[in-house]
Amino acid sequence: MTSAPGDVPAIEFRDVVKRFGDNVVLDGLNFSVAQGDRVTLIGPSGSGKTTILRLLMTLEESNGGLILIDGDPYTHEYKGKKWVEIPEKRRRQVRRRVGMVFQQFNLFPNMTVLENIIEAPMHVLGRSRKDAIARAEELLEQVGMTEKRDFRTTELSGGQQQRVAIARALAMDPEILLLDEVTSALDPEIVADVLEVLRDIAKNTDITMLLVTHEMQFAREVSNRVLMFDHGRIIEEAPPEEIFTDPREERTREFLSAVVSN
Amino acid sequence: MSDIWDWDRAWEVLPDLLEGLKITVFATVVGMVIASILGLVFALVLRKHVPVLTKLLKFVVDFVRMTPLLVQLVFVYLLSPPEIPALAIGCVVLGIHYATYMSEVYRAGIDAVPPGQWEAATALNLPKSRTWRAVILPQAIRNTLPGLGNYAISMFKETPFLFAISVVEMFSAAQRFGANTFSYIEPITMVGVLFLLVSYPTSLLVRRMEIRLA
DSSP, X not given: OOSOTTOOOSEEEEEEEEEETTEEEEEEEEEEEOTTOEEEEEOSTTSSHHHHHHHHTTSSOOSEEEEXXXXXXXXXXXXXXXXXXXXXXXXXXXXXXXXXXXXXXOOOTTSBHHHHHHHHHHHTSOOOHHHHXXXXXXXXXXXXXXXXXXXXXXXXXXXHHHHHHHHHHHTTOOSEEEEESTTTTSOHHHHHHHHHHHHHHHHHOOOEEEEEOSOHHHHHHHOSEEEEEETTEEEEEEXXXXXXXXXXXXXXXXXXXHHHHO | OTXXXXXXXXXXXXXXXXXXXXXXXXXXXXXXXXXXXXXXXXHHHHHHTOHHHHHHHHHHHHHHHHSOHHHHHHHHHHHXXXXXXXXXXXXXXXXXXXXXXXXXXXXXXXXXXXXXXXXHHHHTTOOHHHIIIIIIHHHHHHHHHHHHHHHHHHHHHHGGGGXXXXXXXXXXXXXXXXXXXXXXXXXXXXXXXXHHHHHHHHHHHHHHHHXXXX
């Protein structure tokens, strides 16, 4: 654990279990992420990386254990000697601190670029239209999409859509940003544009970032911790310079050489 | 030819039929407005699993679908107080009848919205009601437009049933003319032609919409 004693971790998993039918994806997972950490999750597909992000976004329900955000219970709490589910209203308050960018962008096709970005700030944070637009324009500038402001999202290329999706997530001022294979659906030549935007965010903000990616070079640049997953367990954990150059585990070595040769 | 078909008679009946066509189109438009709104309400309630209401509605929807429109029209007409105009009863019954089918179109339209849209809405912490209004329904309704068009054509073609509750739409007008002149061929043929003249271009429009939305 990289968090100093007394610090409340941004994210904490305690004995988290997730099953899909008979398939146990996470089997009592424990780990925590300190405030401002940049953590990359690597590992073969089906090892549970994406499930972790989806649990953190409440897109999946866990089958056991506890998830805490800034020490606040997110899924269940101990009440009257019993574990009870957190009511949706309180869960929403915690979820407000978490944002996510998806592999498939998931922009709203019935809205323009600008409308996509101001929708949640206006209707969740209660910002005025004027304030929301001002912030959106700032973010569009940051991701290099200013001139596409009034375009339909369906008129944009994949890379452009993903940059808008990043702006949309940032417009909610998340403390934690989840990046789920955000370049996997993109053509190789536009991957660099999207990574550049993310590099920028990593450099200029203190947002806690949790990323699942196959871009090892990028993971190396932006993250300060890498977790290697296999069969729903963390089998190795190290700073990127260590894990990428000299992994301790044979399984990690195999995985890395397979990814690099791809 | 001239024994069974008389052009003069065909032209003579035309004004009556056009009057009837107005009623036919009116009933279709009002019926479809009711069906579109009620169909959406049905779809949402059936989806929501509201304890008693959903079960009840499921029964009503099945019941309406499994019984003939003609029977429903006459049944409601007989039960209604005489002050209510037959045309109003006709529109409402047509609307409810087709709402049970439109609810299926809405259901399919809602299911066709990719799960990623729900997930993005959750990730942005949008409230459920806002997610429906701003994200899901605009996309779902777009998906339902061709279905809505097709049912509008079906409903249009079923308006002659209104004859049974004494609404003077196009078919009744033709019947009346036939009863007075003892010649049915011309009015009924003209009715068919007029139906075709409205239905066919509408169906082309719906097909174009389907292609554009695909």
